[in-house]
Amino acid sequence: MALREQWRSRWGFVLAAAGSAVGLGNLWGFAYRASEGGGAAFLLLYILIVLVVCLPVLVSEMVLGRSTGSSPLLAPVNAAGPRWSPMGWLFVIAPLGIGSYYAVLMGWTLDTLIHSIFFGLPSNLSEAETFFGSISSGSSVLLGQLISLLLTAIVVSAGVRGGIERLSRLGVPILFGLLLILALWAATLSGTWEGYRTFLLKLDASQFFNPSTIRNAFTQAFFSLSLGIGIMVAYSSYLDKKNQLPKEAVSVASIDTAVGLLAGMITFPIVMSFGLKEVISGSTVGTLFISLPTGLGTLGLTGRVVAILFFALAYIAAITSSISLLEVPVSSIMDRLGWGRSKAVFVSTGLLFVLGIPSALNLDVLGKMDSIFGGVLLILGGFLLSIFLGWVVPNRFDEDLAGCNSNHRVRRYLKFMLRWVSPPVIAFGLIVSVVDLFQN
Ligand code: PFF
Numbered sequence: 501m502a503l504r505e506q507w508r509s510r511w512g513f514v515l516a517a518a519g520s521a522v523g524l525g526n527l528w529g530f531a532y533r534a535s536e537g538g539g540a541a542f543l544l545l546y547i548l549i550v551l552v553v554c555l556p557v558l559v560s561e562m563v564l565g566r567s568t569g570s571s572p573l574l575a576p577v578n579a580a581g582p583r584w585s586p587m588g589w590l591f592v593i594a595p596l597g598i599g600s601y602y603a604v605l606m607g608w609t610l611d612t613l614i615h616s617i618f619f620g621l622p623s624n625l626s627e628a629e630t631f632f633g634s635i636s637s638g639s640s641v642l643l644g645q646l647i648s649l650l651l652t653a654i655v656v657s658a659g660v661r662g663g664i665e666r667l668s669r670l671g672v673p674i675l676f677g678l679l680l681i682l683a684l685w686a687a688t689l690s691g692t693w694e695g696y697r698t699f700l701l702k703l704d705a706s707q708f709f710n711p712s713t714i715r716n717a718f719t720q721a722f723f724s725l726s727l728g729i730g731i732m733v734a735y736s737s738y739l740d741k742k743n744q745l746p747k748e749a750v751s752v753a754s755i756d757t758a759v760g761l762l763a764g765m766i767t768f769p770i771v772m773s774f775g776l777k778e779v780i781s782g783s784t785v786g787t788l789f790i791s792l793p794t795g796l797g798t799l800g801l802t803g804r805v806v807a808i809l810f811f812a813l814a815y816i817a818a819i820t821s822s823i824s825l826l827e828v829p830v831s832s833i834m835d836r837l838g839w840g841r842s843k844a845v846f847v848s849t850g851l852l853f854v855l856g857i858p859s860a861l862n863l864d865v866l867g868k869m870d871s872i873f874g875g876v877l878l879i880l881g882g883f884l885l886s887i888f889l890g891w892v893v894p895n896r897f898d899e900d901l902a903g904c905n906s907n908h909r910v911r912r913y914l915k916f917m918l919r920w921v922s923p924p925v926i927a928f929g930l931i932v933s934v935v936d937l938f939q940n
Contacts (some may be wrong), residue, residue: 504569505660506738511744512665514751519668519737519820520726521756525874527814528788529723530760531767533716534699535787541707543700545717550753553925554721556917557882558732558749560889560897565736565901566745572730573832575737575845580895587884591730592832594881596656596848597873598729599825600856601866606818607644608789611635613811614805621797625776630796635789641860646853653849656830657842660738664823671816672733676759678813682806683765691772698777699768700761711936718929719875724756728881731824734831744906746914755875766810770795771855788814799897826852872936879930886922 507513534542568575572591576584591645612635615621622628634640686692707713722728736745767787771777774795792810796803826848833844859866889897897918901911 502618504738506663506740508661510743512661512669513735513739514748515672516664516668516820516824517732517752518755519672519817520731520735520824521724521752521821522672522759523724523726523817523821524602524609524788524814525607525720525724525821526760527607527763527767527817528785529720531699531764531787532785533720534764535768535771536712536716538707538713538716539699540701540703541705541710542713542717543707543859544703545714546721547757549717549721549925549929550725550757552917553748553922553929554725554727555746555753555881556914556922557885557926558725558727558753559745559901559914560750560918561730561732562739562745563889563897563900564885565733566739566741567896569737571732571737571831572733572828574835575733576888577731578887579896584591584888584892587881587888588730588832590881590884591733592829593669594729594873594877595731595825595828596852596855597869597877599822599852601859601869601873602818602825603645603648603821603852603856604641604860604866605785606648606815606822607641607646607860608635609811609814609818610644610648610784611640612789612793613808613815616793616796616807616811616931621793621804621807623794623797625794627797628790631818632790632794636785638862642857642921645856645860648818648822649849649853649856651819652826653845655819656826657845659841660827664827667823668820669826671820672755675813675816676755678809679759679762679766682810685763685806686766686769689769689773691774692769694766695768695770695772698772700764700811711932712830712940714929715875715933715936718879718926718933720760722878722882723874724760725753726821726824728878728883729884730828730881733826734828736810737831741903744904745901746906746910767792774798801873876930876933878939879913879926879933883923883926883930886918886926890919890923894919 564575564579568578570578573588576587622631655667657663664731726732771791776791776795793807796807829848830841833839833848834841859869897915898911
């Protein structure tokens, strides 16, 4: 058997994992979920969930990948026997589901970038409707989806080091720099404080008990960290023993949360300064594809330059995420069927395209796919992972982390959280999310 590829360096892995985490979910999901009424309560819940629940699960997902050296499809079976193969299938099906509609959103992002460069942006809400219609319907959507999948496929077929690591090393720092610049620019707008206050700082304690706020916080935490569905299993299977996984997990979660906040600090001032508050609440995609282009469209040349930078960075962020979604089926096919990378990429990309067509043609389908694959399944996967590494194969967790010399107190803390805190808290989040999903 050919030797498994390895990351070139510690930072290569961290940037690739952060690249997967940072994506449209940070730029679009964070702002819209924060704007759904949760305000500071959403933000606090989100941060708490990341710290208390997601970090131990993130480490356990990484341990599963590294200790088995297997793809997400086979890792649970290789760790605990064939009874666990449904978990492996969940790890393949969920990324395929997300990858299918994610490419559609990438197509819209590309189309918005092209509009910002060549045709200009809407400058009032009625123009915005037409604009949104033009990027989200018609054959251009399928074209955008196809181009995005092809770009993703090119990177993934170049391999772990030559494709995924190389793009992430370049893309993630550029995107972080651009975000910082844009957040500083947004801080000079007239509605800045009003934007921060309304969406991020205003605390309404009753929101802690609102099922939709709870679901939003759980979904955002898991989606944004690409957690619970095998992405980190795939990426960590290319690691050697040197990486201290708890440290890497903290780096990934910090970069991801910082990007979500920075994106909010760009979006909310624009929304407030240009009176677009109504557009963003109640619309999943309104923030990124209606409010932002319209706000920037009213600002003349400056707005256009900002829009070009913002949508270019959104597209980079999206590609570093979509490559991770494609890597899961690709590595699983290579592992299970012994195919070469190019053939596995070709077949998986074709499958993603076909699966994405209903989302490309119908907004409601896209929304449903996002609620199920991008929400409930990730939380379910997180629950299974915490049971699996906390209870089913706990020695694997200890041995792997001992092998990379991570501090034994950190290890004990993580193990405790994984066994006793994550399962009940995630189960609670899952139940609230499912009930809320059916009610709304
Ligand atoms: N985390 C990515 C984002 O925030 O856009 C999207 C994503 C990638 C979600 C991979 C889930 C996943 F497994």
